[in-house]
């Protein structure tokens with residue numbers, strides 16, 4: 001990576017800013033592009049004076065962004081996207097437009113000099129599939145379009161198809177990374193683990209959306225970043241899809257209780273009293289659709305790159321809490 005120019009779209013967001021740190025540390029020249037729609041200058045404030053760091057506050061589709069991707073990039077890490085269940089439910093049109101149009105812009109720019117693209121996708125593309133664990137060649141099972149929640153998954157699935165199409169048709173070197181609930185310091189409190197941690201630290205009630213029995217597998221951002229770095233280096237990974245996640249499944253109800261214990265609440269009675277179930281309909285309205293379990297099969301990532309997760313769930317919870325403190 002030393003001396004190479006890495007362009008990170010969405011580089012002032014949660015994952016993108018951690019990737020900027022890692023690529024700078026690895027000796028790359030890094031340019032981040034971000035329109036600050038959900039990103040923050042504070043996420044990259046510590047990089048401002050680094051001689052190998054540059055930033056452009058712009059939309060990925062703007063001319064300034066296109067120019068740096070077309071003329072200077074040796075690798076494009078495409079993280080920019082409209083993200084989050086609430087964003088998707090409230091702004092489905094913007095979600096689809098942003099995700100498909102930014103990926104189109106990135107792929108077009110990359111084609112001018114055949115630059116490698118690492119595309120951020122998501123475990124959401126597995127939709128309502130009941131196969132556990134989810135594996136890269138599984139069928140995609142999305143709910144009906146009347147349930148707008150699937151707009152995000154559909155837009156990311158379209159991005160994957162476009163990227164793999166560019167690989168097959170034009171030989172563009174692309175790698176698809178499907179992230180599973182990545183979390184850690186700097187993640188917005190719009191997401192469940194930082195939201196629980198903030199409420200637990202403030203002595204407030206933890207609101208569990210749904211019945212709390214739904215499970216997810218949380219991945220420490222440092223483990224996700226290491227996986228991206230390995231995939232960026234791997235020539236074999238080109239034209240392939242990889243799950244990036246940690247198979248430590250936990251129910252959301254259990255997660256809330258573990259967060260509370262991690263901030264020092266010892267009374268089981270207090271823990272029960274401070275966990276409140278909120279029906280999905282009260283959070284997202286009537287036409288919300290969900291899935292019960294999400295667990296990644298990461299055997300492909302492990303066997304192709306040697307990657308292993310280094311953080312279990314308690315370490316991950318601990319780092320989220322430490323980040324908020």
Ligand SMILES: NC(=O)c1ccc[n+]([C@@H]2O[C@H](COP(=O)([O-])OP(=O)(O)OC[C@H]3O[C@@H](n4cnc5c(N)ncnc54)[C@H](O)[C@@H]3O)[C@@H](O)[C@H]2O)c1
Pocket residue numbers: 009010011012013014015016033034035036037038039040058059060061078079080081082083098102120121122123178179180181182183
């Ligand atoms: N964090 C996770 O658990 C997770 C899981 C699955 C997939 N992903 C994917 O990883 C990527 C990063 O997600 P994140 O969690 O860091 O979210 P984030 O919201 O922190 O990062 C997204 C960044 O993209 C920027 N952005 C959005 N639209 C843009 C545009 N048109 N031009 C320029 N910048 C734009 C935002 O300002 C933000 O900084 C996304 O593509 C997301 O779909 C993340």
